[in-house]
Amino acid sequence: MSASVIDGKHFAEGLRARIAEHVKRLKSAHDITPGLAVVIVGHDSASQIYVANKAKQTAEVGMASFKHELPVDVPEQELLDLIEQLNTNDRVHGILVQMPLPDHIDPNKVINAISPAKDVDCFTPANVGKLTIGLPGPVSCTPLGCLMLLRDHLGTLSGLDAVIVGRSNLVGKPMAQLLLRDNCTVTMAHSRTRDLPEVVRRADIVIAAVGRPQMIRGDWIKPGAVVIDVGINRIPAPERGEGKTRLVGDVDYVPATQSAGAITPVPGGVGPMTIACLLANTVTTASLINGLVPPSDLTA
Numbered sequence: 001m002s003a004s005v006i007d008g009k010h011f012a013e014g015l016r017a018r019i020a021e022h023v024k025r026l027k028s029a030h031d032i033t034p035g036l037a038v039v040i041v042g043h044d045s046a047s048q049i050y051v052a053n054k055a056k057q058t059a060e061v062g063m064a065s066f067k068h069e070l071p072v073d074v075p076e077q078e079l080l081d082l083i084e085q086l087n088t089n090d091r092v093h094g095i096l097v098q099m100p101l102p103d104h105i106d107p108n109k110v111i112n113a114i115s116p117a118k119d120v121d122c123f124t125p126a127n128v129g130k131l132t133i134g135l136p137g138p139v140s141c142t143p144l145g146c147l148m149l150l151r152d153h154l155g156t157l158s159g160l161d162a163v164i165v166g167r168s169n170l171v172g173k174p175m176a177q178l179l180l181r182d183n184c185t186v187t188m189a190h191s192r193t194r195d196l197p198e199v200v201r202r203a204d205i206v207i208a209a210v211g212r213p214q215m216i217r218g219d220w221i222k223p224g225a226v227v228i229d230v231g232i233n234r235i236p237a238p239e240r241g242e243g244k245t246r247l248v249g250d251v252d253y254v255p256a257t258q259s260a261g262a263i264t265p266v267p268g269g270v271g272p273m274t275i276a277c278l279l280a281n282t283v284t285t286a287s288l289i290n291g292l293v294p295p296s297d298l299t300a
Contacts, residue, residue: 163203
């Protein structure tokens, strides 16, 4: 048995095409151009590449893109003042502050400064609460992408056993809420779970989001299970030359393909969905801010 590959890159392309159509309708019917503001502090090369990709894809779907670059030693208050300006800017419907931030800036202060109406990352306490009780609003981008891939592959998730390995605020916890909404039986596991292999072996759906390269072994996977690998880890690849590396997920991919029914690759699985869902969330917030119902195919 060999698992089918869940192609997140291809799905994200289709999602961006749908987003572009919704943006076109918002412009023509309501004279609304969704706008996304991205704030980056410092010059971390990986963050710069990620932010550039966000700006490029934002423009490609017809949305307005606002990029604010601040020096690494910017005073915390200056960043908070910028966020307040974006909160009150009618052209901006989504605000994203690129993490991590320098040590002298409190990330919790920054998150709490963002208007919940424009919080496209779903980090503010208000939006975390809305997610928990099922009120309309943006949903954490990576979990939303995982949910879309699962629904596309499985159809209904109702009654399935799902195990999430990883309990972060960014992925694990919001993923659990989304799967509960879709009537899964959800187990939250992590690095300290007793007999983790046996917990994973009972899952129809495995969400790997623990941040440890190839931690989840192939023989942990129940035959036919669907595996969504959120991990992005860089490990040495001496076979490619001295000092070279390669990307791997949290799942030991090749052995896992022998048991799983379907699996996301790394790269090319969940990763491309994250930015696409950020754009989807901006359409959602632009709709809600203007008293409109968000497109159902872009939400959870």
